[in-house]
Amino acid sequence: MTPDSVMNFGEQALQVTVLLSAPILLSALAIGFLVAMFQAATQINEQTLSFVPKLLITVVVLSVAGPWMLRLIINFTRQTYLSIPGLIS
Numbered sequence: 001m002t003p004d005s006v007m008n009f010g011e012q013a014l015q016v017t018v019l020l021s022a023p024i025l026l027s028a029l030a031i032g033f034l035v036a037m038f039q040a041a042t043q044i045n046e047q048t049l050s051f052v053p054k055l056l057i058t059v060v061v062l063s064v065a066g067p068w069m070l071r072l073i074i075n076f077t078r079q080t081y082l083s084i085p086g087l088i089s
Contacts, residue, residue, distance in 0.1 A: 016072060
């Protein structure tokens with residue numbers, strides 16, 4: 001394996017990681033921001049109030065984006081396995 005192929009593989013792995021985590025993290029961030037604004041407006045200082053909406057939006061995002069995420073990781077894994085003979089020689 002050349003250093004270029006290692007760097008290329010690492011870059012692809014990081015891109016897949018970002019693509020897989022972005023929908024969940026961004027939706028939880030948006031819901032957390034909305035709940036924080038609601039808490040600031042109503043002066044409700046309950047720490048557990050943001051947990052349930054974040055959990056629900058995470059489940060919704062996983063159920064909606066789950067098939068796409070699964071296809072993405074399967075394609076990356078398949079591409080990695082198929083490129084092994086070319087990396088060895």
